[in-house]
Amino acid sequence: MTHLVGFGAALPETVVTNAALASEFQVPEEWILSVSGIRERRRAGEDETPATLAEAASRKALAAAVLLPSQLGAIIVGSGSSSRQFPGISADLQRRLEAPGIPAFDIPLASSGSLVALALAVDLAPRYGPVLVAGAEVMSRIIDRPPRTKESAILFGDGAGACIVSPGPGAIEVTDIRFACDGALGDDLSLEPGAPLVMNGRTVILQASRKLPAAVRDVLGRAGLHPADVDLFVFHQANLVLLRQVAKTLAVDESRLFVNVDRYGNTSAASLLIALSEAAEQGLVSAGKRVVLGAFGAGFSWGAALLTVRG
Amino acid sequence: MANLKDTIRRTLEPLALVPIPDDPDASLFDLGVIDSFGLMDAVARLEEALGVKVPDSDLNPRRFETLAKIERYFASRIPSGG
Numbered sequence: 001m002t003h004l005v006g007f008g009a010a011l012p013e014t015v016v017t018n019a020a021l022a023s024e025f026q027v028p029e030e031w032i033l034s035v036s037g038i039r040e041r042r043r044a045g046e047d048e049t050p051a052t053l054a055e056a057a058s059r060k061a062l063a064a065a066v067l068l069p070s071q072l073g074a075i076i077v078g079s080g081s082s083s084r085q086f087p088g089i090s091a092d093l094q095r096r097l098e099a100p101g102i103p104a105f106d107i108p109l110a111s112s113g114s115l116v117a118l119a120l121a122v123d124l125a126p127r128y129g130p131v132l133v134a135g136a137e138v139m140s141r142i143i144d145r146p147p148r149t150k151e152s153a154i155l156f157g158d159g160a161g162a163c164i165v166s167p168g169p170g171a172i173e174v175t176d177i178r179f180a181c182d183g184a185l186g187d188d189l190s191l192e193p194g195a196p197l198v199m200n201g202r203t204v205i206l207q208a209s210r211k212l213p214a215a216v217r218d219v220l221g222r223a224g225l226h227p228a229d230v231d232l233f234v235f236h237q238a239n240l241v242l243l244r245q246v247a248k249t250l251a252v253d254e255s256r257l258f259v260n261v262d263r264y265g266n267t268s269a270a271s272l273l274i275a276l277s278e279a280a281e282q283g284l285v286s287a288g289k290r291v292v293l294g295a296f297g298a299g300f301s302w303g304a305a306l307l308t309v310r311g
Numbered sequence: 312m313a314n315l316k317d318t319i320r321r322t323l324e325p326l327a328l329v330p331i332p333d334d335p336d337a338s339l340f341d342l343g344v345i346d347s348f349g350l351m352d353a354v355a356r357l358e359e360a361l362g363v364k365v366p367d368s369d370l371n372p373r374r375f376e377t378l379a380k381i382e383r384y385f386a387s388r389i390p391s392g393g
Binding site (some may be wrong): 035184202205207209210239242245256 | 340346347348350351352354355367368370371372
């Protein structure tokens with residue numbers, strides 16, 4: 001059984017407030033908050049890239065796991081905003097960490113990339129050793145491409161999260177993790193090289209509001225559990241309205257949702273690991289707890305994980 | 312289909328951001344009657360009100376863009392002969 005043994009997050013210092021965006025797009029601040037639940041988001045500086053943010057988050061996760069980069073068995077990075085087509089962010093991260101000679105690859109799926117990366121890491125860790133999973137995004141450079149729209153600008157933020165998936169002992173057991181994809185609607189959330197982001201919000205939200213609860217029920221059902229048995233839900237922080245709808249569909253109280261979308265916006269594939277890192281830091285992933293992770297994103301792809309925290 | 316029409320309108324009314332148009336072919340999206348999240352809620356409420364489960368493969372916003380399209384879709388999903 002694999003375990004999660006260290007977490008880390010890295011957020012750029014620059015804060016973009018709703019007031020700034022309200023002024024830029026001539027919309028009420030209250031509108032931004034009501035449609036997204038977001039109060040502010042972070043924006044990467046000129047010198048920051050998905051790889052530098054991933055490195056900062058990864059070094060924190062390695063330190064928390066008391067591991068050296070040389071002890072890693074593999075590196076997987078989930079991201080939808082790689083600044084080059086190939087090689088991916090993972091190659092840059094591997095170089096920065098000085099961890100050569102091990103598998104390193106990207107999962108280029110916005111929003112769901114780190115959940116998919118975690119699922120693969122769970123399978124790889126027993127054969128290769130501890131797997132560093134990072135989710136890193138600099139969405140601002142994509143949404144700045146003309147035409148810069150208010151719908152994207154208010155939603156997305158930059159940042160990175162990381163965790164270590166260990167084949168050895170640990171407190172946070174990955175009891176199960178599953179993901180699935182359906183390319184039929186892939187064009188509705190997509191990014192061509194150098195082009196603006198394509199996001200058909202209505203389709204994404206309709207599908208996510210259905211697929212995410214189903215993925216959670218699936219992973220819980222395989223363990224003979226129900227949503228009511230879960231102490232904490234850590235989802236990709238897409239949008240507060242969507243998170244609340246998912247909680248409603250699962251018939252769980254919103255107080256069981258971990259939420260930081262209000263402070264960081266939607267950081268795409270980074271959000272799940274940033275949220276998990278903060279939840280762990282706040283002592284919410286503690287002994288005796290059952291924690292469910294979930295994400296929906298490009299592809300479309302979606303999935304969920306069940307974590308069991310041993311005492 | 313008068314009942315279906317009324318049920319659809321009654322179900323959408325609490326979610327409408329601006330008055331629901333009389334024209335059954337007017338786009339609820341373009342008029343701002345329902346936004347992205349309202350649509351998610353609208354489908355869930357219509358399923359409940361009409362006792363019809365919309366399969367994932369039918370979750371295409373264009374199916375629910377106008378009152379006429381919504382009515383056509385649910386009319387095709389409600390078992391007849393009851």
